[in-house]
Amino acid sequence: MPPTSEPLRKLGFLTIGLFDEGDPRRGHESTLEIIELGEQLGFDSAWVRHRHLQYGISSPVAVLAAASQRTSRIELGTAVIPLGWENPLRLAEDLATVDILSGGRLNPGVSVGPPMHYDQVKHALYPDTADIEDFSYDRVQRLLDFVRGKPATDFSGVEGFEVFSDRVQPHSAGLGRRMWYGGGSLRSAQWAGEHGMNLLTSSVVKAEESEDFAETQLSHIRTFRAHHPDGDRARVSQGLVVIPTDSASPEQRAKYEAYAEKRMPRTAAPQGPARMMFAPDLVGTSAEIAEQLYAHAAFREIEEVAFALPFTFDHDDYVQILTDIATKLGPALGWRAAA
Structure with a gap:
């Protein structure tokens, strides 16, 4: 292991949870x-994406509530909930409830900005x-304040037979320290650090100081930690797409390589007015992927990952990929599986 990289301390994965419109339960x-x-494989965390008016998980908090009752140890996260679709007070109640049900394993990741396709959906979402x-x-x-126990009203006490609280109930004391911001810019990284959040950095960043993806991501990580009360100990999770092929069949390897090749052109240069940069998908044996990660400037400064599973693969593909990640990659x- 290169001396510039610390052993990986926490290993997680991220899934979009696609389903067929005709059989959503199966998905x-x-x-x-x-x-x-x-x-079962010893992963430290499992994360779900959030998709509205699509065939992916539209209600990650509900899905993680179900997952909390079918697991006992693994941390459960969202990467990420777009807050433009949410009422922060109501979301705070849902997050606290699931955190209580999970025994303190919830890791909510959020982001801001107008909802996608806002002009087409705003009259349904916010008619007035x-x-x-x-x-x-x-x-x-607002969400942080409610989760961390700040008052939501100036009214509390007893009214008739009912007792009212001035803060969100249930209150989960540790949840405020497990709030994550999904950021791809220097501004977001700084804001998250200043407000004591954790940072989710993914395979998409904004080209600001450089057009080199790894160097740009590294600048975000360092900016975040420079403004966080915990400094270099502030938590950062990196979410690249990795597809190990150690136990894959020839057909699976061909599928994976075709998937990565189709997505490769978008990694050549910043995309669109926002100048967004995309990291290449890493496909190959675990040894090959590990070598690429050790050469990645941002990876060398983090101790946690939530490797993203590709969007459109089959259940058996995900089983193979996760098994190879846990047992090989x-x-x-330097990671050790949880007991």
């Missing part, structure tokens, strides 16, 4: 089975307030 059941498998909704960091701050990165 959701597949997601729950994958999370159960992750716990679409033009005055605040999609800034203030929306995250993780150990090659």
